[in-house]
Amino acid sequence: xxxxxxxxxxxxxxxxxxxxxxxxxxxxxxxxxxxxxxxxxxxxxxxxxxxxxxxxxxxxxxxxxxxxxxxxxxxxxxxxxxxxxxxxxxxxxxxxxxxxxxxxxxxxxxxxxxxxxxxxxxxxxxxxxxxxxxxxxxxxxxxxxxxxxxxxxxxxxxxxxxxx
Amino acid sequence: xxxxxxxxxxxxxxxxxxxxxxxxxxxxxxxxxxxxxxxxxxxxxxxxxxxxxxxxxxxxxxxxxxxxxxxxxxxxxxxxxxxxxxxxxxxxxxxxxxxxxxxxxxxxxxxxxxxxxxxxxxxxxxxxxxxxxxxxxxxxxxxxxxxxxxxxxxxxxxxxxxxxxxxxxxxxxxxxxxxxxxxxxxxxxxxxxxxxxxxxxxxxxxxxxxxxxxxxxxxxxxxxxxxxxxxxxxxxxxxxxxxxxxxxxxxxxxxxxxxxxxxxxxxxxxxxxxxxxxxxxxxxxxxxxxxxxxxxxxxxxxxxxxxxxxxxxxxxxxxxxxxxxxxxxxxxxxxxxxxxxxxxxxxxxxxxxxxxxxxxxxxxxxxxxxxxxxxxxxxxxxxxxxxxxxxxxxxxxxxxxxxxxxxxxxxxxxxxxxxxxxxxxxxxxxxxxxxxxxxxxxxxxxxxxxxxxxxxxxxxxxxxxxxxxxxxxxxxxxxxxxxxxxxxxxxxxxxxxxxxxxxxxxxxxxxxxxxxxxxxxxxxxxxxxxxxxxxxxxxxxxxxxxxxxxxxxxxxxxxxxxxxxxxxxxxxxx
Numbered sequence: 001x002x003x004x005x006x007x008x009x010x011x012x013x014x015x016x017x018x019x020x021x022x023x024x025x026x027x028x029x030x031x032x033x034x035x036x037x038x039x040x041x042x043x044x045x046x047x048x049x050x051x052x053x054x055x056x057x058x059x060x061x062x063x064x065x066x067x068x069x070x071x072x073x074x075x076x077x078x079x080x081x082x083x084x085x086x087x088x089x090x091x092x093x094x095x096x097x098x099x100x101x102x103x104x105x106x107x108x109x110x111x112x113x114x115x116x117x118x119x120x121x122x123x124x125x126x127x128x129x130x131x132x133x134x135x136x137x138x139x140x141x142x143x144x145x146x147x148x149x150x151x152x153x154x155x156x157x158x159x160x161x162x163x164x
Numbered sequence: 165x166x167x168x169x170x171x172x173x174x175x176x177x178x179x180x181x182x183x184x185x186x187x188x189x190x191x192x193x194x195x196x197x198x199x200x201x202x203x204x205x206x207x208x209x210x211x212x213x214x215x216x217x218x219x220x221x222x223x224x225x226x227x228x229x230x231x232x233x234x235x236x237x238x239x240x241x242x243x244x245x246x247x248x249x250x251x252x253x254x255x256x257x258x259x260x261x262x263x264x265x266x267x268x269x270x271x272x273x274x275x276x277x278x279x280x281x282x283x284x285x286x287x288x289x290x291x292x293x294x295x296x297x298x299x300x301x302x303x304x305x306x307x308x309x310x311x312x313x314x315x316x317x318x319x320x321x322x323x324x325x326x327x328x329x330x331x332x333x334x335x336x337x338x339x340x341x342x343x344x345x346x347x348x349x350x351x352x353x354x355x356x357x358x359x360x361x362x363x364x365x366x367x368x369x370x371x372x373x374x375x376x377x378x379x380x381x382x383x384x385x386x387x388x389x390x391x392x393x394x395x396x397x398x399x400x401x402x403x404x405x406x407x408x409x410x411x412x413x414x415x416x417x418x419x420x421x422x423x424x425x426x427x428x429x430x431x432x433x434x435x436x437x438x439x440x441x442x443x444x445x446x447x448x449x450x451x452x453x454x455x456x457x458x459x460x461x462x463x464x465x466x467x468x469x470x471x472x473x474x475x476x477x478x479x480x481x482x483x484x485x486x487x488x489x490x491x492x493x494x495x496x497x498x499x500x501x502x503x504x505x506x507x508x509x510x511x512x513x514x515x516x517x518x519x520x521x522x523x524x525x526x527x528x529x530x531x532x533x534x535x536x537x538x539x540x541x542x543x544x545x546x547x548x549x550x551x552x553x554x555x556x557x558x559x560x561x562x563x564x565x566x567x568x569x570x571x572x573x574x575x576x577x578x579x580x581x582x583x584x585x586x587x588x589x590x591x592x593x594x595x596x597x598x599x600x601x602x603x604x605x606x607x608x609x610x611x612x613x614x615x616x617x618x619x620x621x622x623x624x625x626x627x628x629x630x631x632x633x634x635x636x637x638x639x640x641x642x643x644x645x646x647x648x649x650x651x652x653x654x655x656x657x658x659x660x661x662x663x664x665x666x667x668x669x670x671x672x673x674x675x676x677x678x679x680x681x682x683x684x685x686x687x688x689x690x691x692x693x694x695x696x697x698x699x700x701x702x703x704x705x706x707x708x709x710x711x712x713x714x715x716x717x718x719x720x721x722x723x724x725x726x727x728x729x730x731x732x733x734x735x736x737x738x
Contacts, residue, residue: 041347044346054324054330054333054355055330055346055355055738056330056331056332056333056335056344056345056346056354057324057330057333058346059333059335059345059346059347060333060334060335063335063336063337064335064336064337065337066337070347
């Protein structure tokens with residue numbers, strides 16, 4: 001956080017926006033995650049103090065929703081669909097291949113910070129199963145064999161979602 | 165006015181007020197429905213589903229602990245459907261629960277085990293792996309074994325709703341759900357104040373005190389060690405419950421007799437240093453009233469409260485009495501005055517204290533609690549552990565001979581005894597202050613306005629012509645209200661007694677489970693009975709305290725007192 005004071009003032013702006021609003025916690029968390037790319041502990045402490053909600057309760061909400069992260073994310077986010085159809089069509093094999101290529105497991109981030117591997121229950125793109133998303137790009141009918149080629153497109157690219 | 169409704173339970177007709185739950189209605193006519201997560205007035209959320217019953221016309225089975233009766237309701241508590249569902253629920257809870265009951269800290273005292281027996285569960289049908297989660301033993305007071313947690317949420321409710329400390333919450337989701345602190349750290353790295361209210365309500369072995377029986381036995385077996393024990397005011401009215409007596413039984417004599425048999429070299433009464441506390445704190449109050457120091461004076465006997473004020477209201481630390489708690493005063497006096505008087509090397513003295521409290525374990529381990537040159541208190545046992553110690557020693561409690569506390573610290577007054585109940589410290593202080601200030605004997609020693617289980621009590625009185633406003637607070641949720649009031653300058657008091665646990669020490673985190681309001685009421689009544697039964701009821705009349713000042717301390721707030729009996733506080737991170 002010390003790197004970027006501007007983000008801290010932006011956080012103050014977010015908190016100010018929701019001051020006195022009932023049930024604002026979820027929105028504040030969402031906005032803060034957008035700002036930092038994840039939810040660092042000290043940011044959650046500020047949120048807890050500002051909203052007057054116990055820190056344990058704030059963490060309870062963060063840990064409940066798969067959407068929230070407390071660890072920094074890589075420059076590129078890979079999401080493998082693990083919905084029913086994709087599962088049947090081989091999502092686990094795709095996942096295994098990506099893990100093998102990048103040397104990380106589900107939820108992990110590569111050491112160089114290039115990739116984070118995650119999953120989502122369903123993208124609503126079942127007709128293209130199995131599907132994966134890298135950042136905002138959707139890939140359908142993925143086979144384990146296509147994984148290296150897809151990853152290669154991103155390995156040199158800069159962050160797409162976490163930069164401000 | 166509440167309306168009455170007519171209902172039928174298992175064919176039996178009855179009329180009850182409309183805001184009655186099915187569970188309470190059934191209990192009124194002697195029908196017991198099993199419950200597990202339910203904790204009256206504290207955890208009424210119906211999450212465990214052990215209490216489901218069949219209601220005619222309802223689509224699903226109904227959780228009886230949270231469902232209010234309605235006109236014409238026909239309830240079946242033991243229909244095949246209800247019984248099967250309850251058994252299934254228990255089976256599911258037990259499926260992932262460790263089966264090491266024989267060596268579990270809760271053992272026969274476990275609510276889950278008792279319930280499984282009562283419901284006739286003889287086999288667990290699922291082959292699910294038992295929970296295997298890391299132990300949180302980061303602190304001297306409380307051990308959390310999340311493998312044994314059944315997610316009933318009683319602890320979370322007590323911590324969040326009653327105590328308002330909010331150290332713990334439900335974290336994660338689905339099968340990964342556990343009770344945890346923010347970022348799942350140890351309690352030591354959370355705002356936990358170690359009051360132990362969570363431990364007192366836990367139905368399983370998931371939350372226990374950090375047991376120190378082994379250390380105590382080792383000391384007792386060591387011929388080089390001089391082992392002394394002090395027993396807190398509140399445990400003489402609750403220890404009996406651990407040994408089969410009814411709540412509210414005063415067991416002082418039997419307790420002393422049993423502890424002598426266990427092998428302690430001396431059995432002393434913490435009432436003695438409760439009286440000493442009154443002498444020191446009373447004079448501290450007079451000093452502050454004369455302009456030397458901040459008002460209101462906030463009491464300092466309750467270590468859970470001390471942790472709380474250090475964490476949540478550090479701006480009030482100058483208001484907190486500098487007096488150590490009676491436990492710590494005792495430790496310091498034993499290893500100095502007592503050691504010298506009886507020519508015992510303080511290095512060989514092992515002091516044990518029996519307390520109704522889990523935070524006392526934390527307090528004894530504070531690095532500053534060594535003014536004797538040694539750790540002032542070596543081991544702290546809860547009331548529950550004291551019960552275990554007596555059982556482990558093979559003592560026949562029913563026939564144990566009554567005995568009296570040892571001299572010179574066996575002498576306690578009624579003022580010391582009432583420290584065990586909310587309002588007691590205030591009343592004891594007022595008894596002494598009134599006489600010290602006016603020089604006249606009080607006509608009545610009973611300050612009834614400050615007694616009782618109410619969370620916040622206020623009283624006004626005149627002391628030497630000066631009008632005083634005092635308050636007595638128990639339970640940290642109530643402490644929070646008062647502290648916010650003081651902060652906003654909406655409240656104005658001269659003297660405030662604050663105890664972390666609801667009801668004061670009689671409801672302490674180390675007391676026999678469960679400390680329901682009814683049980684606390686009985687313990688409290690016993691405390692005041694014990695007070696009335698003593699020849700001396702004012703701290704300043706305690707001859708042993710007078711002698712201690714004459715021979716050693718010289719005067720209240722003197723140099724020696726300052727060194728041995730007083731302490732300071734440090735703000736803590738939340």
